[in-house]
Amino acid sequence: MRLVPWTSDDLGRRMNDVLAVFGEAMSYHPQALAVRRGYITTHLQRPHFRAIASLSDQGQLLGFAYGYHSEPGQWWHDQVSSVLDPDARQRWLTDCFEVVELHVRPAAQGHGLGEAQLRALLAMTGAATTLLSTPEADEQASRAWRLYRRTGFLDVSRHLLFPGDPRPFAVLGRPLPMTH
Numbered sequence: 001m002r003l004v005p006w007t008s009d010d011l012g013r014r015m016n017d018v019l020a021v022f023g024e025a026m027s028y029h030p031q032a033l034a035v036r037r038g039y040i041t042t043h044l045q046r047p048h049f050r051a052i053a054s055l056s057d058q059g060q061l062l063g064f065a066y067g068y069h070s071e072p073g074q075w076w077h078d079q080v081s082s083v084l085d086p087d088a089r090q091r092w093l094t095d096c097f098e099v100v101e102l103h104v105r106p107a108a109q110g111h112g113l114g115e116a117q118l119r120a121l122l123a124m125t126g127a128a129t130t131l132l133s134t135p136e137a138d139e140q141a142s143r144a145w146r147l148y149r150r151t152g153f154l155d156v157s158r159h160l161l162f163p164g165d166p167r168p169f170a171v172l173g174r175p176l177p178m179t180h
């Protein structure tokens with residue numbers, strides 16, 4: 001297994017594999033994945049796009065993560081900005097790298113790949129903070145939540161509802177760089 005930094009072109013070339021990992025990890029229906037293809041294609045053009053892939057020795061995609069600089073005018077940035085008070089907005093969103101997607105194929109989960117991807121991705125940005133959103137869940141029972149807490153992510157906003165999604169989300173963040 002190896003972690004490989006990807007350019008936006010690299011990710012675009014492996015889009016079908018990315019969607020397959022995404023679909024497996026999130027148990028998404030093919031129709032939902034078709035919508036994701038459109039989103040991800042848009043994200044490839046975003047400022048300071050960074051991505052990392054976990055590849056098996058045979059080149060199979062085991063997991064991936066990507067993000068970009070979070071800026072006004074981006075849908076997610078504006079949603080999060082609207083629920084923060086001015087101090088929190090200043091602290092978290094002034095120079096922020098958004099972790100947009102982080103997924104590991106179920107068969108490869110539980111061996112530290114997700115954490116390695118997250119750390120490698122965050123080492124590729126010079127931003128002052130990072131933010132992500134994740135569905136609300138039992139922190140002890142959710143592998144994603146355990147990972148975020150273990151790596152120092154703090155509550156920025158909880159039980160947030162994004163338009164078009166009935167699930168409540170938490171916005172979590174941490175200052176960068178990660179030194180431990």
Ligand SMILES: CC(C)(COP(=O)(O)OP(=O)(O)OC[C@H]1O[C@@H](n2cnc3c(N)ncnc32)[C@H](O)[C@@H]1OP(=O)(O)O)[C@@H](O)C(=O)NCCC(=O)NCCS
Binds near residue numbers: 110113115
């Ligand atoms: C969330 C997700 C990316 C985490 O990836 P992962 O590889 O499964 O998880 P981690 O890197 O945290 O694996 C660590 C687990 O392996 C164990 N582990 C074994 N060897 C390890 C090593 N060398 N280093 C670190 N952890 C190791 C850890 O103890 C940890 O156990 P735990 O999950 O019971 O706490 C992945 O589970 C996933 O894709 N889930 C579905 C999609 C999802 O929820 N994505 C995030 C949405 S916001």
